[in-house]
Amino acid sequence: MITSIRTRERLTAAIFIIASLLLYPSSALALGDASKVTIAQIELDEGGVSRPSAWSRMLYEVQATTSVETASSVVTIGLDDPALFEYPFAVLVGDGAFEPFSVEAIEQLRAYLTYGGFLFIDDTTGLPSSPFDSSVRRLVGRLFPSRGLSPLASDHSLYRAFFLLDAPVGRVASNPWLEGVTIGETTRIIYCRNDLSGALVRDPSGRNQFQPVPNGERQRREAVKLGINLVLYALTSNYKQDQAHVRQLMQEGRLE
């Protein structure tokens, strides 16, 4: 990524780059929509999904802000649907208790996560404890009995996947950390209890549906940045832990 041209000697390079950009296609030609990154939102037992527009907005924000080519819409899918494997980024959003998934669904989700799938879970209640939270912990316990959810460290790659983030905020900022399940060096499940979806969702008229608390629009901006980081982390995993990145970020004072 070119973020700056630091030296005068590279002025000439910059001129060439700018000239190149003028000739560069304004929109990329992905090898079909199937190659673009999209999000599968998992249906819960009531047959619907919470805050569906939040994740369409997330795809737009990623497309606009990063080099990632995203699809324009989210896919809704049942956890026991084998088509889940076509969408390596999935989200599970809710606020109430949900019935335990079938054994087959659990086994499929375990295989999905083991072989590279990523699941983001968002508790939209924003409460320290909720029926949804209990269901989530039961689900994770069935998926990975020996691991369970654990807090993500403040230097987790998620917090520097694209933006440098200090805290994982959503519609609320009550829980200061995210939780997750890590296999090897990669976190396969990330669980947020600050209603990230609530900060992103829009009403049918296109306006933000909820006002983030306590910091309003500044908090929403941080929530969007967290959502972008989530997608980038799902695609690049611990890329930002690579020494080349850590070293330079520390040299530039952007990372301690």
Add this chain to the structure above:
Amino acid sequence: MIELLFSGSLEDGGSLQWQGAGVLSGVIVLLLIIIMALSIFRYGQMKRLEVALMLPAVIALALAVLKPVWVVEGGHLEEPLSLVIVDNSRSMSVLEDGVPRSSAVERLLDVLEPDEIVLFGSDARSGSDFDFSDGASDLSAAFELVRNQFAGESLASISVVTDGLDSSYLRGEFRASGEIGDLGLPGPTSFYQVGTEGEVVDLSIAQMSAGAFAFLRTPFEIAAEVEGANFAGREVDVTLSRNGGIVSVRSITLDEVGRGNVVFSVNPTEIGTSSYSIEVPVLDEDAVPSNNTMSRAVRVVRDKLRVLQVCGSPSLDEKFLRLLLKQDPSVDLVSFFILRTYEDMGTGYNNNELSLIEFPYEMLFSTDLWSFDLVVLQNFNYRPYFGYRSNELLQNIADYVRQGGAMVMIGGDRSFDLGEYAGTPIESILPVGLGVSGPQVSLDSFRATLTPEGRQHSITRLLSEPSESEALWERLSELDGINLTTGASPGSAVLLRHPTVVVGGENAPVLAVREVGQGRTMALMGDSSWRWVMAEAAMGHGNQAYQRLWKNSMRWLVRDPVGDPVSLSVAQENYLLGGEVGVSVRVRDVGFTPIEGAEVSVVVNRATIGKPSDIESEDRVLITDSQGEASTLFQPEDTGVYRVSATATLEGQSLGGSTTVFAVTARDPELEEVSPDRDYLVSMAAAGGGEYFPPMDYRAPPSDEEAGHWVDETTSTPLWSGAWLPLIFGLFAGGSWWRRRVGGGR
């Protein structure tokens, strides 16, 4: 009486000696007397005639036991002998002005005219068959031989012809104490020095050090100590060779005592065993040409496979490849992903909010490039970043590949023609042609089909059984689209093709490989191979197909011998001359299953430095056992670098081959010191009561005037030998027995 009876003429002045005299003989005679006496007492009525007949028989028997001899001692003193002791060791072959110092020996022998010659080297022996080939100079053994052979005599002179490089304890004691005791030899011992100190010209590699192991693309040092007799202050060219080919030549100046050190930094670019040799020139006057070179074999291993993954945009394809590479403990992955392009910069975020770093493309594709085993360009368009240095940096990548590197280009909307590689140095190394005039992509989903080459190639052999591998390919998920090309480049192999899209008259390549110079390239014209993971996982098959495809690809691209069907190894890299070299071969199929009954031809060649052509060879044919293994032993007959090649066949079909090398060295202690030891010879001459003669001094040695050579002329005449003795015994004993029978006895 005796003369009369036994027809011998006995000289006067002699003496009777009993050769059979001894305890046993005495006991036998005593027993005879006792038996005779008992017979007389027991048979008191024994007739006198019987006794008279028995007595001569008993006397004859006693004489046969005691063996009387008539000895007349005599002799005379002759002229004393002169003895020459010649050094037969290899140091006598050292050249001085192109002439071996041993040439002085013949001339000295002509002057000294010895009566006896003793040679010494590894041992000592009488004779004149000197060939100056012994590996030691044991002068003490020669002295011991002379003491035993001439015990009790005195010789006129003993002359030792040597360069003084005695390897026995005598010289060791002299060096320690500066003194030499009495030599104890039977005559005045003089020493003739052959060889001249200061005139020996000898350039040699005294020592060479190189670790037995080195890591690929990690520089290591090979050091050598050069010694030059009469080379103080002179400049010497030192040559480093690898497997017979010259790598580097360095000039060093030897110090005031003729020594110098040289260190070569070597950056191995190929795994396997290589033999490195250090050599100094052999001059016409070089005393010992054989010590001018030394070899060591070094096994180059891969610490980790260093992979550079550069991706133009994070994607699902990039995600799964990174996951695979990061999880592989044998891979050291360096990733650079373009997370934001210039198009994405107007979204209101400032740089301080971002964790992005500058893409270090200049460093990566210039200096750092050569440290990688494999470069993966995944959906990456160079142009926005390389700018005005595009051609230079792309040329670097092409050069890197041609010189042994490996590169993969993976498809996407910023790759191949869409990455603007047409007409660049990269196109010249790709396995597919660029410059498509029509659509540059096909967006239809398709299932890639295996080509005939793909059925055979190690990359696409996902399972050991070909039929199972083909069935797996038929099952693998469809891909989402394909980058179109103009078709396969000359010399490339297409392993997978599109089932329907045709370019240049053939189905469009999906996966193709190519050998370029010493390197290899691969092109995957799609960005959805990740589906081969998730679709297989959905069916409960895990990600083995995807893993095997990429691991096969990496092994093939970097020429990893681990993946070779035939692996060849020697028990160790460096041998001393005389040792046996164990060679082992293992043959297996692509699924690593041992192949039994394969016929393996093993050829061992010795190569000369600077001349890769082989000059000696030895062939063996082996058959692999149930473990797919076979082994044999070789006995190198000379020092140097040896190349071992193995080729395996099964039922007439080639299974592949492999090569390795080993080095055979020998440090000849006899030639580690070549300058004559004058002081030692002077002291030895003083201790031996003789004289020291410097080189070219061919005067006769001092002689012991009183010495002489005693010639023994003693004569011995056996008195009781001949056929008459058993005749007398038989006649009288028989007569006595007959008389007793006639007289009624038994």
